[in-house]
Amino acid sequence: MEVWPPLLVVIFTLYVVSPCCGLEAVAKNVTVAQLLPISSYHGGLATYNAKNFGAEGNGTNDDTKALMAAWKAACGAYGTVTLLIPPGTYYIGPTKFHGPCKASAITFLLQGTLKAATDLRRFGNDWIEFGWVKDLTVTGQNNAIINGQGAASWPFNKCPFQKDCKVLPTSVLFVNNQNTVVRDITSVNSKFFHIALLQSKNMKLINIQINAPENSPNTDGIHIERSTGVVISDTHISTGDDCISIGQGSDNIDIARVHCGPGHGMSVGSLGRYVDEGDVTRVHVRNMTFVGTMNGVRIKTWENSPTKSLAAHMLFENMIMKDVQNPIIIDQKYCPYYDCEHKHVSGVTLKDITFKNIKGTSSTPVAVRLRCGVPCQGVVLQDVDLKYMGEGGSSSKCENAMATYVGYQHPEPCA
Known part of the structure; x- marks a missing residue:
């Protein structure tokens, strides 16, 4: 350059x-x-350096306005442009990187650390928001870190035990984006979710490192909702909640080579809590490793769903479980609160779901739990080998599952 x-x-x-x-x-x-309000220019590619817009990167002064000014300049330029966040620690509050942009493609290049403000009065539902942008790349160099400073906020999170709770801010939200690549970024200690995708198309997340303590509440690693064409690969997630969660209205999700643990595992759901939720379809998850997690692969839907929806066409294959409490679990009576009514079954229909080549160890006797509301349709377990090292070995429990079993099965299928 x-x-x-x-x-x-x-x-x-x-x-x-x-x-x-x-x-x-x-x-x-x-x-x-x-x-040219740029820091460098070569071969038609312009780079906008945040420090030229007043960012100090000293970890103390508030750089929110400077980063947004740099984004505005880059977004308003023509051609292929880069917004550079050079080495340093940038203390910022809620920051919006919104389009639509005139740039044909824009790269957000982080070489330092983004550090979140801790005063919750400054925040809405998220901290850093990329929205309404096409052909965006968010990438890191030199151990780029997004630090949510969540420890100061976790005591105020009432969601684990209060149904109607105030949600803390997600660290990074991608909303209404198309053709986005996120790679080589580390996210630590989010206040709530680390990364969330909402109403986005064609998203790729590659080599993402996510870290938060095992007891940090609702620090889901990557949450997907109302999005299509999402690829997650070669990623390591250690957190206090789901490593990856797939919410309503999502389609064509491909996940590969993800290490999960500690955390609550990988979940489709929870689904069926709200009116008019979209279907979840075409989910392919493969080559994941779970170490010491609460769950391995889980599908969870709420009881008493107000409207009907579908979760279908899912393949989970080539999974390694190491001391996982619930390696394979379908729970259509999901309710984490003590006052659930247990009156009506879930309104989410589960259809065409395959668990294939799932191996390893369970930390509880019940390694396979299939708890369907209305009968699940087309559940297949193929080549499952899950051992419990305690007395009595591993077992299965099923309710309205009507599953088909192919190949080797341990534990033995439900009667």
């Missing part, structure tokens, strides 16, 4: 109208900064 010297002056020939002589060639000394 060719960098413009900060005081470089270039001679431009400007043609002006002279009162006496018509067109007149006049040599003018114009600084590059007057013409």
Whole structure:
């Protein structure tokens, strides 16, 4: 990348109208900064450095306005552009990186640390928001970190035991984006979810590192909702809740080579809590490893669903479980609160779901739990080998599952 010297002056020939002589060639000394508000320019690619817009990166001064100003300049430029966040620690409150952008493609390049404010009065539902942008790449270099500073907020999270709770801010929300790549980023200690995808299309998340303590509440690693064409791969998630959760209205989700633990495992759901939820379809999860998690692969739907929906066409294959409490679980009577009524079955129909080549160890005797409301349709277990090292070995429990079993089965199928 060719960098413009900060005081470089270039001679431009400007043609002006002279009162006496018509067109007149006049040599003018114009600084590059007057013409191009960029930090570097090479081969038609422009880079906007956040520090040129007032960001200090000292970890103390609030850089929110500076980063948003840098984004505005990059987003408003034409061509392929980069917003550079150079090494340093950038203390910021709620920050919106919104489009639509004039740029044909934009890269958000983080080389330092983004550190969240801790005063919850400043926040709505999220901290960093990328919205209404096409052809966006969010990438990191030099151990780029997004630090939600969640420890100060976790005591105020009432959601684990209060149904109508105030949700704390998600660290990074992607909403209404198309053709987005997120890669080589580390997210630590989110206040609530680490990364959430909402109403987005064609998203790729590659080599993401997510870390929060095992007892941190609702710190889901990656949450997907009302999105389509999502790929997650080669990622490591250690957190206090679901490593990956797939919410309502999601379609064509592909997940591969993800390490999960500690945490609550990988979940489809919870589904069926609200009116008019969208279906969840075409989910393919493979080559995941779960270590010491509460669950392995889980599908969970609420009781007493107000309207009907579908969760269908899912394949979970090539999974390794290491001391997982519930390696395979379908729970259509999900309710984490003590005052659930247990009066009506879930309104979510489960259909065409396959668990294939699931192996390892369970930390509880029941390694396979299939708890359907109305009968599940087309549940297949193929080549399952899950051992409980305690007395009596592993077992299965089923309710309205009507499952089909193929190949080797341990524990033995339900009667």
